[in-house]
Amino acid sequence: MKPPDPTLLGYALLALIHQAPRSGYDLRKLFATTPLMSFSDSPGAIYPALKKLEQTGLIRSVVRDQGLRRKRVFRLSPSGLAKLKTWLTRPVQREDIIRHVDQLLVRFGFMDETVGAEGTIDLLRQMESGLAAYVPELQTFLAAHGPAMSLSGRLALESGISSYKSFLVWSRYALRQYEASRKRVAYETSQHSS
């Protein structure tokens, strides 16, 4: 009955369309040229995904044909914006930390334009505490099983650990950035209102 939730690609498309109205080709070019996200820029991925988003009413399209080449431009519908928001503000599960860190990063990258600094800080706090809890688990595993592993196996595990650690450090850095920017905003608005 209920249409299923979008995939990660679907959500990314929603977020990018929310930033600005875009065509399928625009989106392909974004995926091809920006280093942030690991999505395929192949038409066979993007056009069907857009079609599905439109069929489920999350986006709407208008064909523009003025002088230029014919172009189908998409915009978010109200329900599309709502879907995007609930995705962005979904609580961080343990699984997100263990197996879908990349998804968390994509989510994070799109937060400002949709849920503002409050929501972004909220996500960062959840990421920070999730990571802070997970790193020691990995270290415990390494201490227990490391000695029995091959050198390459152990080093691969250590690579995972150090990557999580650097992510944890980053999350704290990002929190500081946000708190600084919030103070700045507070200061500026107080200047205005005075």
Next chain:
Amino acid sequence: MKPPDPTLLGYALLALIHQAPRSGYDLRKLFATTPLMSFSDSPGAIYPALKKLEQTGLIRSVVRDQGLRRKRVFRLSPSGLAKLKTWLTRPVQREDIIRHVDQLLVRFGFMDETVGAEGTIDLLRQMESGLAAYVPELQTFLAAHGPAMSLSGRLALESGISSYKSFLVWSRYALRQYEASRKRVAYETSQHSS
């Protein structure tokens, strides 16, 4: 005509079976309990994958029924071992660095048991130079587009950069470990031969 190459899951199964003969259930438990790899432990993923590997002749199975529960135990065939080796020693492409770092890590983790220290060092060198080339690209992108990005977008990009950087640092650390262990082996064998 030619059977297609295994998927990443298929290669991981090959490598784990190469470490020791294992059953489907053994493999499921490994995926469920070890933190290294992000594979699903669901039977719907593993049993069909094993079936396919057997159909293409890369593994062979024997049903064991002695006293315990009935169990299908898999071993690598010669062609399976060959397939595994060519996968492990495949040259590192730019795409591997940009979009499949996780795969590189999986590959790396399985190298010792199959291609030895020589091959592992080779992979590490390729990873190191690929990463060393890619990090500045990302930094250039950040410098060019960062100012126009939202704070969360920019921070997400910075997170990617710092993660690549920490991976680069790790690759150099891993190289030192291997060179140290190689010297140790050389020393020990020279002691033996003297």
Next chain:
DNA sequence: TATATCATGTAATGCGTTACATGATTTA
């Protein structure tokens, strides 16, 4: 004797990948 664990599978579904296909418009 009821529950958890061992152990192996199948079925429906959906999505992404690769490859194919088309046509208009700049640019060299």
Next chain:
DNA sequence: TAAATCATGTAACGCATTACATGATATA
């Protein structure tokens, strides 16, 4: 005028996910 780029799609295929299904054996 040939090639590159803009722009949108479809078709075949394979694989993973989720859910379902079964039955034996420890364990409480």
